[in-house]
Amino acid sequence: xxxxxxxxxxxxxxxxxxxxxxxxxxxxxxxxxxxxxxxxxxxxxxxxxxxxxxxxxxxxxxxxxxxxxxxxxxxxxxxxxxxxxxxxxxxxxxxxxxxxxxxxxxxxxxxxxxxxxxxxxxxxxxxxxxxxxxxxxxxxxxxxxxxxxxxxxxxxxxxxxxxxxxxxxxxxxxxxxxxxxxxxxxxxxxxxxxxxxxxxxxxxxxxxxxxxxxxxxxxxxxxxxxxxxxxxxxxxxxxxxxxxxxxxxxxxxxxxxxxxxxxxxxxxxxxxxxxxxxxxxxxxxxxxxxxxxxxxxx
Numbered sequence: 384x385x386x387x388x389x390x391x392x393x394x395x396x397x398x399x400x401x402x403x404x405x406x407x408x409x410x411x412x413x414x415x416x417x418x419x420x421x422x423x424x425x426x427x428x429x430x431x432x433x434x435x436x437x438x439x440x441x442x443x444x445x446x447x448x449x450x451x452x453x454x455x456x457x458x459x460x461x462x463x464x465x466x467x468x469x470x471x472x473x474x475x476x477x478x479x480x481x482x483x484x485x486x487x488x489x490x491x492x493x494x495x496x497x498x499x500x501x502x503x504x505x506x507x508x509x510x511x512x513x514x515x516x517x518x519x520x521x522x523x524x525x526x527x528x529x530x531x532x533x534x535x536x537x538x539x540x541x542x543x544x545x546x547x548x549x550x551x552x553x554x555x556x557x558x559x560x561x562x563x564x565x566x567x568x569x570x571x572x573x574x575x576x577x578x579x580x581x582x583x584x585x586x587x588x589x590x591x592x593x594x595x596x597x598x599x600x601x602x603x604x605x606x607x608x609x610x611x612x613x614x615x616x617x618x619x620x621x622x623x624x625x626x627x628x629x630x631x632x633x634x635x636x637x638x639x640x641x642x643x644x645x646x647x648x649x650x651x652x653x654x655x656x657x658x659x660x661x662x663x664x665x666x667x668x669x670x671x672x673x674x675x676x677x678x679x680x681x
Contacts, residue, residue, distance in 0.1 A: 401429055404610060406572055408496060411612050415538060415636035416570040417494040418610070421482060423447070428483035433476050436494040437501065437539050439529060440472040440480075441632070443576070445488015451480035454503045460488060464576050464630045465545070468526050468673045470508040473536065475500045491574065493529075495636030497537035506534055508673035515668045516552075521655070522665030523552040531642050540569065540635040540644055546623040547667040548578070548585075553619030555652040556590070559637075559645060560597070560615035567645040571613040572634040575605040577627050585627025591618045617649045628670065 399405045404420035411417075417436060420443070421429060431438075440449050442460030449456045449472040461467045474480050476497055482490060512533055514525045527533045529541040546552040559569045577585040586606050593599035593616035603611055623629035635644065648656070669677055 401427075403608065404574065406610060406612070411570070411572075411614070413570045413614055414638060415496045416572055416634050417496075418572050418574060418632075418634050419492040419494075420574070420608075421490045421492060423482070423484040423487050423490070425487040426485065427487060428481055430479060430481050431492065433474050433478045433480070433494070435476055436496045437476050437537055438474040438492050438494045439506075439539065439541055440474065440482060441491045441493065441528065441541070442469045442471070443489040443491050445484055445486055445490070447482050447484040447488060447490060449474070449480055449482055451478050452503045456503070456505045459508070464543070465578055465628060465670065465676070467671050467675045468508045468511050468513060471506040471528060473501070473504040473506065473529070473534070475503060478503075491632055493539065493541045493572075493632065493634040495537070495539035495634075497539070497636075499537040501535065501537060511673065513669050513672055515664055517554075518659035518661065518663045519665065520550050521552070521554055521659065522547065522550055522668045524669040524671070526671075530644060536642065538636040538642055540642070541633065543630065543632045544621070545670045546587075546621060546629040547665055547670065548623050548627045548629070549625040550623050550665060551620040552623075552629070553621040555655045556592070556617040556619035556649040557646040558615070558617045558649070559635075559647070561647075562639055565645055566647045567637060567639050567641070567643045569635040569637040569644065571618070572632075573611045573613065573621070574632040574634070575609045575611075576607045576630040577605070578630075580626055585629075586624050587627065587629040588622040588624075589618075590620055590622075591616055593617070
């Protein structure tokens with residue numbers, strides 16, 4: 384793996400104060416997508432400025448209060464990403480927000496550079512569409528927090544995927560790096576968490592590969608807190624090792640005037656979709672809902 388490609392693997396390891404994960408357009412070498420993960424101790428608070436980017440405040444663990452533009456939003460949050468779908472807050476560009484947490488926690492702040500300034504808003508967990516996707520060992524859950532048909536924003540696209548241990552997601556491999564019919568240009572961040580096992584932390588794998596004119600070649604082991612950046616190219620599968628459920632948060636934004644998530648499957652593997660039988664959905668999916676875990680061992 385070349386040195387420049389290596390920068391796209393485990394990029395979230397650069398810590399900055401209360402932010403163990405910091406991805407900016409500048410550090411990623413692109414124009415729009417960003418992500419920070421904020422850690423707060425019990426009773427802690429932190430003030431953020433959004434600058435030229437709209438943000439979400441999306442709890443990974445714990446709950447918080449978000450104060451911005453005269454609004455005060457209480458986010459119930461969740462114990463961890465494997466326990467329930469969470470509520471969240473939307474923050475506009477050119478704003479200052481105070482995030483505080485009575486019991487402490489970790490909060491994802493996905494962001495996208497944008498032009499329009501929209502109002503502060505609350506997103507209820509009950510309103511997040513939860514979509515079972517795939518079939519058999521390609522079964523997974525997609526929670527569609529902030530997509531064009533689920534929550535209004537200027538450029539930001541955010542969803543999360545839960546993949547049961549032993550299954551594949553982000554499959555067939557797909558891309559979104561050309562402005563053409565059926566495809567949009569989107570820079571993408573994958574932020575991972577992996578459920579642990581009785582003997583310690585779990586792990587998974589992420590594949591990214593390019594085209595002859597735009598090469599990229601990544602096959603990375605991922606663990607909790609790791610990040611893979613996808614500036615272009617085919618990405619997938621995301622592989623959950625047997626015994627360890629896999630979570631990833633997808634953050635996307637790009638230069639196209641229309642806010643759309645349009646993908647193109649790798650023609651060599653697109654046929655796999657035609658083999659999926661909805662009746663053969665892995666019974667572990669969905670893993671969570673707004674009410675809590677759906678699995679007996681959740």
